[in-house]
Structures are given as structure tokens and as C-alpha cells.
Amino acid sequence: MHAVIANGAGGPEVLDLIERPIPTPERTEIRVQIHAAGVNRPDVVQRQGNYPPPSGASDILGLELAGVVDAVGADVTRFKAGDRVMALVAGGAYADFAVVDESNALPVPEGVSMVEAAAIPETYFTVWSNLFERAGLVVGEAVLIHGGTSGIGTTAIQLAKCFGARVIATVGSDEKAEAAARIGADHVVNYKSQDFVAETLAATGGKGADVVLDMVGAAYMQRNFEAVAVDGRIAQIAFMSGSKVEIDMRPILVKRLTLAGSTLRARPVAMKAALAAALEQKVLPLLAARKALPVIDSTYSLAQVREAHARMDGGAHIGKIVLTMAAAE
Numbered sequence: 001m002h003a004v005i006a007n008g009a010g011g012p013e014v015l016d017l018i019e020r021p022i023p024t025p026e027r028t029e030i031r032v033q034i035h036a037a038g039v040n041r042p043d044v045v046q047r048q049g050n051y052p053p054p055s056g057a058s059d060i061l062g063l064e065l066a067g068v069v070d071a072v073g074a075d076v077t078r079f080k081a082g083d084r085v086m087a088l089v090a091g092g093a094y095a096d097f098a099v100v101d102e103s104n105a106l107p108v109p110e111g112v113s114m115v116e117a118a119a120i121p122e123t124y125f126t127v128w129s130n131l132f133e134r135a136g137l138v139v140g141e142a143v144l145i146h147g148g149t150s151g152i153g154t155t156a157i158q159l160a161k162c163f164g165a166r167v168i169a170t171v172g173s174d175e176k177a178e179a180a181a182r183i184g185a186d187h188v189v190n191y192k193s194q195d196f197v198a199e200t201l202a203a204t205g206g207k208g209a210d211v212v213l214d215m216v217g218a219a220y221m222q223r224n225f226e227a228v229a230v231d232g233r234i235a236q237i238a239f240m241s242g243s244k245v246e247i248d249m250r251p252i253l254v255k256r257l258t259l260a261g262s263t264l265r266a267r268p269v270a271m272k273a274a275l276a277a278a279l280e281q282k283v284l285p286l287l288a289a290r291k292a293l294p295v296i297d298s299t300y301s302l303a304q305v306r307e308a309h310a311r312m313d314g315g316a317h318i319g320k321i322v323l324t325m326a327a328a329e
Contacts, residue, residue, distance in 0.1 A: 002326075003060045003095035004305050009049025012309035017302065020060070022097045027075040029099045032085060034067040035328040036118035036299075037093040039308050039321040040151065041215075041238065042265065047309065053091045054266040062093025063265060065100075066108060066117035067327065076102050084108040086117040088125055088272055090265050094305060096325055103273035106280055109288035114328055119294035119320035123155045124283060125275050126264050127213075130235040131156055132163070133278070134260045135211045139164035144200050144209035144227055146170045146216050148180040148188065151294070151320040152237070156213055157183050158292040159283070165211075168203050170196050172315070179318045183295060200227040208232060218245035225251035236261040295319030302326075 003020045025031045043061050045051040053059055066086040069079050079085060079102055087105035092098040108117040131137050143160050147153040148169030160167050161184040169185040171177050177188045187203040189196045200209050208229035214220055217239030224234050225247070232255060251257060264272075286292045297317040300308040301324055308321050 001096035002302060003092075004062070004302065005059055006047045006049075006061065009047070012047070012306040012313065014047060015061070015305050015309060017305065020095065023092075023099045025071055025073040025076075025099045027073040028101050028103070029073045030069050030076055030079050030085070030102050030105060031071040031097055031099050032065060032067040032087060032105075033070040033097055033327050034065045034093065034095060034325050035114040036066050036325065037062045037095075037323045038064040038119045038122055038151070039312055039323060040064070040122050041240075041312070042122075043094075044309060044312055057090035057265075058092035058098075060092045060095050060098075062089070062091065062095070062098075062323075064088055064118060064121035064123075065093040065098055066114045066120075067325075070097065072102075078102045079105065079107075084114075084117075086121050088121040088264075088276070094302065094323060096302075096327065101269045101273070104269060104276055106276055106284065109284055111290065112287055112293070115296060115299055115322050115324065116293055118322050119151065119296060120287070122264070123151045123294065123320065124159075124279060125272070126152060126237060127156045127159055128279055128283065129264065129275055130237050130260070130262060131160065131211065131213055134262060135213070135233040135235040135258075137163070137165055137211045140166075141210035142166045142168065142204050142207075142229075143211040143213065144168045144170070144196070144224075145185075145213045146220065148185060149176040149318045150215075152213075152215060153180070154183055154295040154319045155292075157185050162286055162292050168200050168209060176318060179295075197223050197227045204229070211235065213237065215239075216241050218242035221245050222247045225255070225257070228255065228257060230255045231257075233258040233260065297321050299324050
């Protein structure tokens, strides 16, 4: 099979298309002939040499995929050959085939394309875990979503609106501001020309956002404390501006704040299975109704993986970048 690895650390030029043996599923695993795979920021960080795969995970890039079940392990009961599935993997999605524990896969709803399905697992698992489970966003609350037109941001905006929250989103251009508003954000802030703290306070009558979803990190930590409401929750999912900063932590006490953080890739299979079950119950019905579907920025063939990563590096994308495999042709 064809697969993509990073041959060293650096820019998109280190990505190589190679040949690997087709994997064999273990007892509780399914093998998927992949039609499409999502491109995510962690893939870029891995390519740069700063996010090695967890112990035992494939060195093939890619954390989410969609395709057709090709073979099943002896103890698999949930899926059979020919089923359309989307799945979260700890590595291996940039390939023609991959294996995944059946508990970390979900059926692709009728009417959802393979490209759309491939853009769901990593992003939707992350948003559900952090925004709804860890930060506890509920109906009627206000949420500040940074990176509003990223894959995470577009997903978070849509899911937050579907579950009755008011959304404030930050973006980096007027074009992205228009896109975030179309997706459903109630108030959009261009952080290059506006102060997101002042805008968040104004949009909430001075109260602040009940929840903040942040992937920026160091540059925003102190300002998030200012923008969040009393008894607010901040969900930290990445540190794109760095993880080290000197801050005044008094707002944590004065405002009774909760600062939560998590990663997804290295979680045990059972923890990912619990997230998959929650998504199947709460989110798959929305997708089947064609609500909260991923926003697709662009698609590239597996052989164009360097171009796909260059697109992400450039930062102009709105929504998800997806790779398509030969099986989709």
C-alpha cells in the first residue's frame, strides 16, 4: 500500500510517499480501505519533529480517516466487511489501508460523503471532549472560540450553536470573519484590528464568556482570564504561540475559574471508545440531518500531501483540508 511518513523534521518537503505492507487486523480491530483522511495541526507538529507518535503507534501520519471495512478481527462484532466507517487513529491515516479498534470507529451516516466523514473524528472528538465534557458548556451560555475558521473552530461554532450556546469567535481577516458568521457565530472578532477581550465583554453585557476554547496558548493566557466570566471555564487544547509565559494567576481565585486541558492522541482505546459512544448518541443524529457538518476547505490526493501541508502552513484555509486516496476514485 501507499503511505506517507516524515523523512526527518521540517517543512512539507520532508513528507515522502512510500510503500508499506498492508496491515493485518488484531482480534478487536477492523481494517479499513481508506477513501479519505483529514489533515490536522498535530500532523504538522509531528512533521516538524515536535510531536512523536505514542508508543506502539504507526509512524505513518494521519489521525482520522473514512473508508470501507475490508477485513475484521476474530472478536469484532460491531462492523463487517463493506461497512462505511470513519475512525480515530493514533497514526496511520495517510495510507491506503489502516487498522483501528472497532470501538474507536463510527458508522458514516447516510448522505455524508467520505470526504466529509474523514474530517469528523479528530476534530469532533476533540471539541466534544473539551467543550462539552471538560468545560461543561450548556444551553444559554456564551463561549469564546479562538481560531474560529480552523477545523476545530468551525466544528466548535456549529456544535455550540446546535446545543444552544451563544458564540463569539476570533479570526484573523475580514474574509474569515464573514465565513465564521456564515457558519453561525453570533459575534466575530478580527483579532488583528480588534481587542477580543473588549469585544467579548461588550457582547456579553460586561459578564464575559462562560467558556473559552483556546489553542493559542501563551500569548492569550492572561487575556483569556480577563475575557472569561466569574465561574468560567477555559479549555486549553494547544499552545500555538508557546507554552511558557509569566502570568498573574489571581483571576483564577477571584473569578473561581477552572482551567482544563487535554490531549487526545495518547488516550487509551477505552477512553476514546467512550468519546465515540457519546458522539454516536449526541452528534451523529445531527450529521445525519446534515447539521454541523465539517466545513471543507480543500482536497488533495495522497500524492499531493506536500501541497496539502503547505496549504495548512499558510494559514489561509477555512475549515478542513482532506486527502483522498485511490479507493475514492
